[in-house]
Amino acid sequence: MAKMEVKTSLLDDMIGVGDMVLLEPLNEDSFINNLKKRFDHNEVYTYIGSVVISINPYRSLPIYTPEKVEEYRNRNFYELSPHIFALSDEAYRSLRDQDKDQCILITGESGAGKTEASKLVMSYVAAVCGKGAEVNQVKEQLLQSNPVLEAFGNAKTVRNDNSSRFGKYMDIEFDFKGDPLGGVISNYLLEKSRVVKQPRGERNFHIFYQILSGASEEFLCKLKLERDFSRYNYLGLDSAKVNGVDDASNFRTVRNAMQIVGFMDHETQSVFEVVAAVLKLGNIEFKPESRANGLDESKIKDKNELKEICELTGIDQSVLERAFSFRTVEAKQEKVSTTLNVAQAYYARDALAKNLYSRLFSWLVTRINESIKAQTKVRKKVMGVLDIYGFEIFEDNSFEQFIINYCNEKLQQIFIELTLKEEQEEYIREGIEWTNIEYFNNAIICDLIENNQTGILAMLDEECLRPGTVTDDTFLEKLNQVCATHQHFESRMSKCSRFLNDTSLPHSCFRIQHYAGKVMYQVEGFVDKNNDLLYRDLSQAMWKANHSLIKALFPEGNPAKINLKRPPTAGSQFKASVATLMKNLQTKNPNYIRCIKPNDKKAAHIFNDALVCHQIRYLGLLENVRVRRAGYAFRQAYEPCLERYKMLCKQTWPHWRGPARAGVEVLFDELGIPEEEFSFGRSKIFIRNPRTLFKLEDLRKQRLEDLATLIEKIYRGWKCRTRFLLMKKSQIVIASWVRRYAQQKRYQKIKSSAIIVQSYIRGWKARKLLRELKHLKRCNEAATIIAAYWHGTQARRELKRLKEEARRKHAVAVIWAYWLGLKVRREYRKFFRANAGRKIYEFTLQRLMQKYFLEMKKKMPSLSPIDKNWPARPYLFLDSTHKELKRIFHLWRCKKYRDQFTDQQKLIYEEKLEASELFKDKKALYPASVGQPFQGAYLEISENPKYKKLKDAVDEKIIIAEVVNKINRANGKATSRIFLLTKNNVLLADQKNGTVKSEVPLGDVTKVSMSSQNDGFFAVHLKEGSEAASKGDFLLSSDHLIEMATKLYRTTLSQTKQKLNIEISDEFLVQFKQDKVCVKFIQGSQKNGNIPTCKRKNNRLLEVAVP
Ligand SMILES: Nc1ncnc2c1ncn2[C@@H]1O[C@H](COP(=O)(O)OP(=O)(O)OP(=O)(O)O)[C@@H](O)[C@H]1O
C-alpha cells in the first residue's frame, strides 16, 4: 500500500530546506548545495518566501498530473512541498477571493524553462477555474494561442530547441466568480534578424520547416514552394532536423490551433502565403551592373523567383523590381532617386524579409487578441503572465542583448521595489516596526540606459537622427563623452582613465556593469538596428500588393498618408513598451518564478554548479533571500502556527480554547524563546532567525515522536483490549459450544450405555423366559412322548391282546373246523369212497387244461416269423408250459416259412446268413447291406461288346463283376477297375477296355482287411512269394463291400476248403512292393459329403478320413 502522506506544512519531510529563507548558514555554497540536494531528489521547486525557484529537470516528472492539481487546489502556499501549482493557486485565489490583480513574472536564461512554466501556470488555472461550454471554449482558445505563437516566434538555438525569440506578456481576464473571460497578449521585440541569417547550429523560426515538412503537395504547389529545405537560402542547413521534433505533426497541430483560436480559412491561407513569400525572397539574387554615369547598379539574376513571389502576393513585378533597384528620398517636396548597388540591394531584400515577417508576427498577435478578447464590458480581474527572455551574456553581445538586458534590469528593479514594498506593507499591516534594509538598488543602471537626456538609448536615438555621417563609432564616441563618469559604464576610450589599459575591453566595445554582471557590447550594428529602416520604395511596393494581409502590414506605404517624420526607432519603441509593461506590472500583485538551467547539455540529472552559481548571481537570488530575511526570516499566521506547535506546551495541548495569538504567546513563553527572536504582529508571528524555527521544528518532531509513541501505546492498548474482549467473547461462545458438544456426547454415551444395559437385561429376561418356555415345551413334549409311548404301549398291548384273541379265535375256529371236520368226517365217513378226492382233483385239472387250450386256440398269433405277439398266461401253474408252447409254435411257423423257399432263395439267404455271421456288430457298414439283395454281377460283361476281350479271357462262371476303385498306393488317389471274382480267381481289369490288369488265384489270397467304420475300403492281402504278390496287396474300395467280402469268403471256402481270414481293424498293414504301409482310418470331416477320402501322409502311412 502506498504510504499515506498528509502534509500540513512545507516543513514536513523537507529535503534540504524548501524555503531558502530558512537556509542556515546563508551563503552561495549552501544555497547551491541546497538546490542541488533538492534537484537530486527530484525536487525542482524551492521557495524564497513567495518566490518560486524552478530548475529545469529536462525530463518529464510525474508532478503535473490531475491528482497533483487536486492536491494543491485550495491549499495554503506553505502547506505542501514547493510547487509551481502552489504559486498558481495562491495567485488565482487571491485574484478570485481578494480581488487583487496578479502578475506572474517568469524570468531566467534561455532554456531555463520559462515558457514551460508559463504553460504550467496557465494549465493549472484552466484546470481549477470554472467550467461550462462557454468557459471551456475561452480556456481552449487561450491555451491554443501558445502553439501558434510558438510556431512563428520560436526557433531552435544552441541553448534551447524551442527557444522563444520574442517576449510575451499575456493578461488573462476573469469575471467576479473567477471564470476566464478572455485575454490580451503583448509581444516584445521579435528577433527578426533570424529570418535572414541564423548562427551556426541554429534554425530559422519553426514555421518555415513545419510548412515544408507538413503541408500537402497540393498546398505546397499553391504556395509555389518545394519540400526540399536546401532550396532556400534563408534556411540554415546544418540543423534543419531537430531530434525529437516532428515538424510535420507540429504543422497539423498549428493549423488545428489556428482553427480553434478562430482564424478564418482565407486568413490562414494569407498567413502561409506571406511565410512562403519571405522564404522565396531569400532566393532572389543580384548581380552588379555598371552604368555609363559610373554609378553602381544591381540587377536581379533570375527573375523567376521574383515572378513567383509577385504571383503569390499580387504585387506588380515591375514595381517590386524597381524597388530593389532604386531608393527614393523625399525631402521637402523633392524626390531624389538613387540606384542601389548589389550590397544595398541585398540589404533591401533582407530588410524586406525581416520586416515582412516581424510585421506578420505582430499581426498574428493582434489577430489572436481579437479572438480571445473578453466579450463583455464588465469589470475584469486580471492575471498577467510574463514570459520574457532572461539576461543574456554572449561572447558577442549586440543591440538585441543590450535591449534584453535593459528589460531584465527593469524587471529586477520592479522585483526589488515590489518585494520590499510588500515586505514593508506587511510590517505596517502587522504593526511591526520597519527596520531599513540594505540592498543594491539597480535604479542607477536603469538610469544609465533609459535616462531621457544622458541615457544610452537617448544617445543612440540622437545619433540616428543627427544629419551628417552617422556610424557606430560616432555613437561610441558620444557615449564615451557622456557616460564616462557613470560608475557602471566602462569604455577604453572614455574620459575615465580607469580602462585605458584594460586589454579585455576592445576599442569598438563598451561594457555595462549590470546588476547581474558585466556585459560587453559590440557597438557595430547598433545604429542600423536602432534605425530599423525599410526603404520607402519597398513599403510602397508592398502596400500596392493585391493581397489584403500584406497591404495591411505596410500602412505607411500608402502615399495618401505619407509621413515625412521618421518612424520611432527600435530602441525608443522598446523603451516605451517596457515602460508600459512596468506600469502595468506595478498595479498588480507580483508572483515570481525564477527559472534556472542546471546544465548546458539539455540533459537530465546533471547539475552544473558553476552554471547554476552564475545564474543565482545574476538573478540576485541571494540578495532576494537577504531582503526577505532582513527583518524576520519567517512569519506565519497565528492559527496555523498554534496548530503546528501546540503539542509543545501543556496549556495548549490538545486544545486551546482562547484566541490563537494568546495561545502562541503562552506557547513561546513556555518554551523560553528569547524575546528578541520573535515579534507578535496583528495576525502573524514573526520569527527573526531560522534557527528558532528549526528549534521549534526539532522540538515538534521530538514531541510528535513521543505523541506517536503515546498514540501507538494507546492504540496498541486499545487494540489488545479489543482483541482480548473479542477473544473473551469468542472464548465464551466456543466454551459454550464445546460444553454443549461434550454434554451431547456424554448424553449420547449414557443413552447408548443405557440402551446396551437395557438390551442386556431385556435379553437376559427374554432368554430366561425363553428357557422357561423351552422347558415348558420340553415338559409338554416329554409328556406327549410319554403319553404317546404310553398310548403306544397300551395300543400294542391291546393289539397284542386282540391278535392273541384273534389267533385264539382262529385257533378256536380251526380247531373248531378241524373238530367239525373231524366230526363231519366221522359222521359222513360212511357216505364217501376212499379215492374220491383224487378224482375230483384230476377232474378239475383236466377241466382247467381244456379251458386253457381252447382259449389258446382262439388267441393264436399270425404265422409271420417276425410276429412277436403271444397271448398272456392265464394260470401260474402253467407258466413253463406256456413258454414252451410259444417256442414250439415259433419253430413250427419258421419251418413252415422256410419250406416255401426255392433253392436260389435258399442260397441267397445262406449268403446273407454268412454275411451276418461275418460282419454283424463288427462293421458299421453292415446294417445298411441287410436290405440290399446280393446281385453279384453288377456289370454285364457278356452283353457289353467293350468287354468282349475280358469275357474271352474268363471262361469260368463270374460270381462278382463290379467296378471298384483301386487306391493308388503312392498318393491315395483312386482309379476305376473292374473287379471280377470267378470260381478260382480274382481279376482286376481296365474299366475302359476290359484289359486284365491282374489275375490272382484264390489260393493266393490270404486275408482281407477292412475297417470297422462305415466305409467301403478293403485290402486284399496276397500270399507272400506268389506271382501275384510281386506288385503287392490290393487296396480297393467298393459300394458293395459286404457282398463282395462274403462272396469271396464263401468262394474261397468252397474252393480251397480253407476259411479266408477277414480282419476288421481301423489300422492294418498293407504290403506295397517291398514296403509295408499302415492304412489308418480316422473320423474325418464331412467336407466331401459322405465319401471317405484317402491321403498319403508319409511313406509309412495312408490315412483314410471317414465321415
Ligand atoms: N518543468 C519542466 N519539466 C520538464 N521539462 C522541462 C520543464 N521546463 C522546461 N523543460 C524542458 O526544457 C526545455 C526548454 O524550456 P523552455 O522552452 O520553457 O525554456 P525558456 O526558458 O522558455 O527558453 P527561451 O528563453 O529560449 O525561450 C523545454 O523544451 C523542455 O524540454
Ligand SMILES: [Mg+2]
Ligand atoms: Mg521560452
